[in-house]
Amino acid sequence: MNILSESEALEKDDAELKEITDLFVETLSVGEDVAILLAQEGFTTIEQVAYVPISELEKIEGFDEKLVNELRERAQDKLLIEAISTEETLDEHGPEEDLLNLKSVDEELAYSLARNGINTREKLAEQSVDELIDIEGLNEEIAAEIIMEAREIWFEEDNK
Numbered sequence: 001m002n003i004l005s006e007s008e009a010l011e012k013d014d015a016e017l018k019e020i021t022d023l024f025v026e027t028l029s030v031g032e033d034v035a036i037l038l039a040q041e042g043f044t045t046i047e048q049v050a051y052v053p054i055s056e057l058e059k060i061e062g063f064d065e066k067l068v069n070e071l072r073e074r075a076q077d078k079l080l081i082e083a084i085s086t087e088e089t090l091d092e093h094g095p096e097e098d099l100l101n102l103k104s105v106d107e108e109l110a111y112s113l114a115r116n117g118i119n120t121r122e123k124l125a126e127q128s129v130d131e132l133i134d135i136e137g138l139n140e141e142i143a144a145e146i147i148m149e150a151r152e153i154w155f156e157e158d159n160k
Contacts (some may be wrong), residue, residue, distance in 0.1 A: 020044050028074045038071075039061065050075035096120045104146045112136045125150035 001129040017039050024035035041060050045047055046145055049057070049071055095110035098121040105113070105124075112135050118124050124146060132143040 024049075027078050028071060030074075031069070034067075034071075046075045046078055050079055094119060098122075099124060099150075100150050102146065104142070104149050109137050109146075110136075121150045121153065125154065 008110050017036070020039040021032060021035040021041075023046070024030055024038050024043075025032055028035070030060065035152065037060055037084065043052070054065075054072070056067055057063055057071065058065065063071075095107075095114045096119055099105060099113065099119060100107065102121065102124075113119065113132075116135050118127060118132075127147055129140055129143045129145075129147065132138050132147070133140055135143075138146075
């Protein structure tokens with residue numbers, strides 16, 4: 001159990017607020033005042049800014065329709081650029097043959113894994129179900145199955 005004093009808790013909250021504020025300033029090209037308001041209202045990711053209903057953003061004091069639309073557009077543009085960049089790197093860092101050769105991993109799933117930095121059998125074997133269930137095309141059962149298949153080589157090496 002981790003017990004923090006009141007001052008430690010406040011410092012931790014301040015550090016988290018600063019981190020989120022910096023993220024918004026950098027990625028959305030907004031002033032610190034706008035970034036702080038977003039963070040104080042509970043926004044923590046670019047995805048939230050991009051896809052939360054417009055009415056949620058308009059509830060923030062000082063945010064008008066023009067500002068809300070600009071923020072959403074910037075957030076969506078940033079996410080699109082990140083997605084395109086990820087797809088381009090898949091040409092270089094796509095799934096390796098050993099991952100594609102697993103019986104329970106089809107090509108589509110292999111590319112979903114690679115988009116999340118898991119492009120080899122070994123990297124897949126090192127994962128837990130909890131780390132995989134947010135990946136498109138996976139649920140707990142499939143995640144457990146592919147992890148165990150990826151780990152089979154570990155057990156074969158132990159039996160030699």
